[in-house]
Amino acid sequence: MSRVPDIPGELVPPQSPEHHYLRSLVSKLCHLDHDRFPGAQPVSFGTRDLLKLESQDFWVCEKSDGIRVLFLVHVDMQSPDNQRVYLIDRHNKYRMLDGFFFPHHENPMHPLRDTLLDGELLIDVDPHTNKETLRLLVFDCLVVDGQNVMSRPLDKRYGRLNEWFYKPYAKMLRDYPEMIESALFQIKVKPIRSSYNADQVFTVDIPALQHGNDGLIYTCVNAPYTPGTDSNIMKWKPPSENSIDFKLVLRFPPLPNNPKEPDFCAKPVFLLEAWCGDKNGVAKYEQYDHLYVEDKEWEEYRMKRSGEQYDDRIVEVHWDPDAMHWRMMRFRNDKPNGNHINVVENIIQSIAEGVDKDLLLSRSNRIRAAWKTRQGQPQAPPSASVQPRISQPMPQAEYRYGGIASSPWSKVAGPEVVYGFHR
Numbered sequence: 001m002s003r004v005p006d007i008p009g010e011l012v013p014p015q016s017p018e019h020h021y022l023r024s025l026v027s028k029l030c031h032l033d034h035d036r037f038p039g040a041q042p043v044s045f046g047t048r049d050l051l052k053l054e055s056q057d058f059w060v061c062e063k064s065d066g067i068r069v070l071f072l073v074h075v076d077m078q079s080p081d082n083q084r085v086y087l088i089d090r091h092n093k094y095r096m097l098d099g100f101f102f103p104h105h106e107n108p109m110h111p112l113r114d115t116l117l118d119g120e121l122l123i124d125v126d127p128h129t130n131k132e133t134l135r136l137l138v139f140d141c142l143v144v145d146g147q148n149v150m151s152r153p154l155d156k157r158y159g160r161l162n163e164w165f166y167k168p169y170a171k172m173l174r175d176y177p178e179m180i181e182s183a184l185f186q187i188k189v190k191p192i193r194s195s196y197n198a199d200q201v202f203t204v205d206i207p208a209l210q211h212g213n214d215g216l217i218y219t220c221v222n223a224p225y226t227p228g229t230d231s232n233i234m235k236w237k238p239p240s241e242n243s244i245d246f247k248l249v250l251r252f253p254p255l256p257n258n259p260k261e262p263d264f265c266a267k268p269v270f271l272l273e274a275w276c277g278d279k280n281g282v283a284k285y286e287q288y289d290h291l292y293v294e295d296k297e298w299e300e301y302r303m304k305r306s307g308e309q310y311d312d313r314i315v316e317v318h319w320d321p322d323a324m325h326w327r328m329m330r331f332r333n334d335k336p337n338g339n340h341i342n343v344v345e346n347i348i349q350s351i352a353e354g355v356d357k358d359l360l361l362s363r364s365n366r367i368r369a370a371w372k373t374r375q376g377q378p379q380a381p382p383s384a385s386v387q388p389r390i391s392q393p394m395p396q397a398e399y400r401y402g403g404i405a406s407s408p409w410s411k412v413a414g415p416e417v418v419y420g421f422h423r
Helices: 017-029 049-055 154-175 195-208 295-299 302-306 341-353 357-361 364-375
Strands: 040-044 058-064 067-075 083-088 094-097 115-125 132-144 186-189 213-220 228-236 243-251 258-262 269-279 282-290 313-320 325-331
Touching (some): 040 341, 049 364, 058 228, 067 132, 115 154, 195 213, 195 364, 243 282, 243 341, 269 341, 282 325
Parallel strands (some): 040 228, 132 186
Antiparallel strands (some): 067 083, 115 132
16 A cells, blocks of 8 residues: 655644635635535445446546545635645645646636646655655546536536646646746646546556556546535445545553553454534544454554554554454544445445456446447447347346454444443
């Protein structure tokens, strides 16, 4: 797993007048009635979504292993030459960036006006020199040059992203290469392919990457950009690599000689709590399962001796089919909350359904044929291995990894008292 970068820039003090102004500005630009983080969030890919790829046009790209951010370019009309640039993380925190200028697509002597892009901040590592380069890969466009394009289809938004934002900027860097050194990171547009070309993402795009990858992202071409969870954006991962973000809560047993005091030297119970939304502005969590940690991991390895806080943090976990337990992958400091309980259930369904790479790619011919039919284009005859859609039922995913085991610490099973704690 690749290293997650720190977000550069000068943090705008939370709850400061500038912070309130920027949140209000983004809300206005996006035509929203709230000032929360406006980024769209994907849902997990399941067997049922194979037919969805046939019935609608989707684009596909690799899912980069980095930090999700929005990129804001702002020009105050009271001083139009004063262009400011910000990164917005999922905590809805803003960081002002120095060293950037983005020219207007019609007149490069003028600044690009208010623009909001969606992207992934990551670290690329040159395989020959091991040199690290911080890059922002942008892949969608909410607002460009003061125009809200969220209601437009993806192909139109992607076109504006290239024509109005990236190409003028790239030309400026070619004409004035000294400006490259002043930028805090490089900016690229992520390449996207038609959904029936997913095999090229696996064979061409992913092998050429210099950063980590953890699956694919499918985005519906004809759908608008929708803040919050969007079923028109689907993330695919191999069943064994699907992960969930929980809040980790540690519960220590009592001291042998003082049952009223916890024994912080003993191995705790590692509880996983699922986010159930906010109530009166406070995040609400419910116990969902527990994290499996071997004794040697706690005693001999980094956990006990690291001095690092594990309690009350967001952690990414994956299902270990051999141990039949959840195992920790990493902390998710970039996320304010774990996955919502509904998302957790969807991901678990995706793990159980087991849409592997071979099954996904086996549908490519049918996806392509359906796409061409919608466009009114001639389609190639199906290969001998692909049956007509009418005669071939929905494939049944094989439960190769077994069911999700019941946890001894779940809400419906287990002892009433655990290490002296009442459940």
